[in-house]
Structure formats: C-alpha cells, structure tokens
Amino acid sequence: RQAENIDALNRPRIVVGEAARLADALAADAAIRFEAMVGRNVLTRVPDKGALLRQLIPFLAPDGRVALVETVPRHTQRLYQLLAPDTFSPAVMAQIAEAEEAIYHHDTDPMVNWDADDLKTMLVEAGFTPERVILEPQQAEFLVGAHHLSRWFDDAPAGKRPSYARRLRSHGLAEILPDLRAAFERQLLNQSIVWHSAVVFVLAKPI
Numbered sequence: 001r002q003a004e005n006i007d008a009l010n011r012p013r014i015v016v017g018e019a020a021r022l023a024d025a026l027a028a029d030a031a032i033r034f035e036a037m038v039g040r041n042v043l044t045r046v047p048d049k050g051a052l053l054r055q056l057i058p059f060l061a062p063d064g065r066v067a068l069v070e071t072v073p074r075h076t077q078r079l080y081q082l083l084a085p086d087t088f089s090p091a092v093m094a095q096i097a098e099a100e101e102a103i104y105h106h107d108t109d110p111m112v113n114w115d116a117d118d119l120k121t122m123l124v125e126a127g128f129t130p131e132r133v134i135l136e137p138q139q140a141e142f143l144v145g146a147h148h149l150s151r152w153f154d155d156a157p158a159g160k161r162p163s164y165a166r167r168l169r170s171h172g173l174a175e176i177l178p179d180l181r182a183a184f185e186r187q188l189l190n191q192s193i194v195w196h197s198a199v200v201f202v203l204a205k206p207i
Contacts, residue, residue: 020046022055033061039068047110049119053126060206066128068202070119072135073111074104075198079152079164079184082193087183092176099171100164111161116200128204138197144188153181 003011017025019042026032037056043049056066080096087093104112114122116135123130152164162170165177173180 020052020055022052022059026059032059033064034059035061035064037064037066039066041071042068043070043119044073045111049110049114050122050126053122053128057127057206062206064205065131066202066204068200070200070202072115072198072200074115075135075137075196076104077196078104082188083183084187087187088176088179095171095173096168096176096180099168099173102171103164103167119200119202123202123204127207129207130202130204132201132203134201135198136201138199139194140197141192141194143190143192146189149181149184149189152184153177 003014006012015025019039037060043052046052053066060066078097078100080093080100083093085093088096107113116133120130120133123133154163155166156163165181168174168177168180
C-alpha cells in the first residue's frame with residue numbers, strides 16, 4: 001500500500017512468497033539480476049539450506065552480493081541455566097542439563113543441526129565465496145510471563161515444535177516436570193532476565 005503512493009519510476013515491485021520458491025516467484029522476470037540480496041532468518045527453519053542458497057546464484061549479478069543475518073538456534077539460552085544451582089540435587093540438575101543440551105544437538109533437526117562453520121561450508125558448496133561469516137553473541141532483557149511458561153511446559157498444538165517439557169519427558173524426566181515448572185514459576189515468573197543468543201552475519205558473492 002505504501003508503494004502505491006510512490007511515482008511509477010521509483011515504485012518498487014513487491015513479490016510475496018516463500019524464499020525456498022524464489023525461482024517460481026520471479027518466473028515472470030527470468031532475466032532479472034540483483035546487485036544485492038538481503039535477508040533476515042531466511043535459512044533458519046529451512047531443512048535444505050544448501051538448496052536454497054543454490055537457488056540464489058542465477059538471480060545475482062556477477063558482482064552481486066548476498067547479505068544475511070541468521071539466528072543460530074544452537075546457541076539459544078538454556079533454560080536450566082536460569083535456575084538456581086541448588087533447585088534440585090546435583091544429579092537431577094545434571095539430568096535436566098543433559099536432556100536440554102540434547103535438544104540443541106539433534107542431528108536431524110534443521111533448526112539446530114548447524115552452526116556458523118556449517119553455514120560457511122554450505123555457501124562454498126552452493127557456489128559462493130564467503131567474504132564474511134561472523135558469529136556474534138547477543139543478549140536482551142525480557143520479562144518472563146505466564147505465556148512463556150505455557151509455551152515451555154504445555155503440549156504444543158499438532159504440527160508445532162514439541163515443547164520443552166515434552167522434550168524432557170522423552171528423556172525420562174516426566175516425574176520431575178511438575179516440580180520443575182513450579183521452580184520456574186517461583187524463581188522466574190514476572191522477573192526480568194537476560195536472554196543470551198547468537199546470530200551469524202554473512203556476506204558472500206558468487207564464485
């Protein structure tokens with residue numbers, strides 16, 4: 001709607017579609033070439049990241065660049081680290097930590113089975129020269145609300161990613177889940193916390 005208020009010569013053409021189907025979205029302009037492609041979290045949830053990167057090559061000018069900023073879920077804040085160390089016995093705390101770490105090292109989960117170095121390899125294999133691949137830690141404050149606890153502990157709707165509690169349940173920790181939720185409510189609910197994460201900044205050009 002904003003674009004419609006710009007004169008025809010300067011008006012951008014907006015195409016809406018999934019990144020993985022870029023070729024289909026631009027089929028009407030097969031000869032188009034971009035000087036730059038910029039994206040935010042384009043790859044994070046894509047199962048075959050290399051295939052998507054390969055799709056970009058034909059649409060880049062010879063001196064074109066791809067610039068991406070991608071959240072790296074593998075480096076997401078661990079919930080067990082937010083609890084007081086003496087919340088449970090050392091053995092139980094170790095079990096919780098082990099189960100949660102397994103979530104972020106699942107070989108077949110496209111959300112977490114990659115890191116910055118893997119992305120660099122994908123770029124090369126897709127036909128890019130990586131000029132910059134920088135992993136940068138991030139942190140932000142947020143207030144833990146009841147909706148956060150619900151997302152972590154309630155069963156997710158069909159088709160959604162399994163909740164934190166369901167993941168822990170699959171690691172044999174079903175019995176402690178009520179106490180674990182109570183500990184989160186007691187220690188974190190309505191508290192402001194620092195949430196740690198990481199993003200990777202990418203700049204690449206066709207080989």
